[in-house]
Amino acid sequence: DAEITQSPRHKITETGRQVTLACHQTWNHNNMFWYRQDLGHGLRLIHYSYGVQDTNKGEVSDGYSVSRSNTEDLPLTLESAASSQTSVYFCASSETGGAAETQYFGPGTRLLVL
């Protein structure tokens, strides 16, 4: 079955370190998204991509970067981790199309920055 996976599921790191969270989908979806989930805020969009070599900033992109070298993967990099980036991170994907498309979510990565 097609799926979307994230790794690692849990990560502890130190302030200032570079961290990369992986997201891999096997649906062959063109659109991929990264969100962070914080108590009281729901999910907020970090970055998104409409296809290979395409990346766009979302609502809370500062301190994060993404790159899209193939259809299946959209890794999220924290250039210099900060305690404010402690959160649960979700990757999602959707088929080519407009905003009415359903997004399919991965299981999440819980990140703790000490």
Place this chain on the structure above:
Amino acid sequence: AQSVTQLGSHVSVSEGALVLLRCNYSSSVPPYLFWYVQYPNQGLQLLLKYTTGATLVKGINGFEAEFKKSETSFHLTKPSAHMSDAAEYFCAVTWYNNNDMRFGAGTRLTVKP
């Protein structure tokens, strides 16, 4: 700016009782509206969505929601709660040609036996 407000961060109902989770949106253009459910330690799963057409939308697990433009609302209902409905529920909005989905803060539903 487009946004979503979910009234009530926690809702508790008895098994068999009506479930009503409230969602109001703010949008200057016609919205697309979604309800997602999140079970513990899992990602989000789509319950239902409104894009165009019929304003009463039926979803999985017996849930439904009605788009009311005049009230800018998209409340989620289920006639009879089941223990398995205990989860966190998120309302979300996007709009034409824009994939920047905005989520509400979420409502945690507890179902008492």
